[in-house]
Amino acid sequence: MKPNFQAQTFSTFPFFPKVFVVLRVGIVLTMTLMVLGCNGSEGPVVPHGGTVHDHISFIDSLRAQGLIVEPASPISQPFFPKPGQVLKVNGQDVQVFEFENPSVAQAHTQKISPDGKSVGDTIIDWVETPHFFHVEKIIVLYVGTNPALISALEASAGPQFSGG
Numbered sequence: 156m157k158p159n160f161q162a163q164t165f166s167t168f169p170f171f172p173k174v175f176v177v178l179r180v181g182i183v184l185t186m187t188l189m190v191l192g193c194n195g196s197e198g199p200v201v202p203h204g205g206t207v208h209d210h211i212s213f214i215d216s217l218r219a220q221g222l223i224v225e226p227a228s229p230i231s232q233p234f235f236p237k238p239g240q241v242l243k244v245n246g247q248d249v250q251v252f253e254f255e256n257p258s259v260a261q262a263h264t265q266k267i268s269p270d271g272k273s274v275g276d277t278i279i280d281w282v283e284t285p286h287f288f289h290v291e292k293i294i295v296l297y298v299g300t301n302p303a304l305i306s307a308l309e310a311s312a313g314p315q316f317s318g319g
Contacts, residue, residue: 207311208291210240210251216311217244234274235263235294247304250296260292264316271318284319288312 207213217224227241230250239252254260264287266275271285279285281298286305288295290312297308300319309315 252294267317287317
């Protein structure tokens with residue numbers, strides 16, 4: 156009994172070796188890109204470089220000091236025109252407000268009293284001592300008394316301009 160099909164060899168398909176090479180190269184390239192692209196959140200932080208000028212470079216600066224910084228949630232304060240971002244810095248809340256440019260941020264610093272207990276017409280009864288910092292187009296607010304954190308904030312954003 157004769158089979159009703161004819162056995163075919165690689166030589167029957169002259170294009171097969173070329174297709175096989177292209178497929179192998181494609182698979183190797185795809186796997187290489189997948190491995191290189193897998194930069195999980197556990198990887199090292201790549202700093203944006205330079206000085207602090209916005210909330211991203213502020214986070215980079217804190218992390219460069221060895222602090223654990225995690226974005227937590229948006230926050231609104233009645234004395235700033237738009238919401239800011241709460242950062243958990245070594246477990247403590249730090250509020251960062253980013254403005255359009257440094258001059259707008261500077262104008263808002265002028266409204267904050269030297270003790271930080273009033274901003275414009277708003278009088279604030281803080282639960283702990285407020286500490287306000289300003290660098291470029293951000294204003295940083297920390298309400299607390301942790302001296303190590305205050306020192307780290309000063310290293311990243313300069314000396315506090317208002318508060319305790």
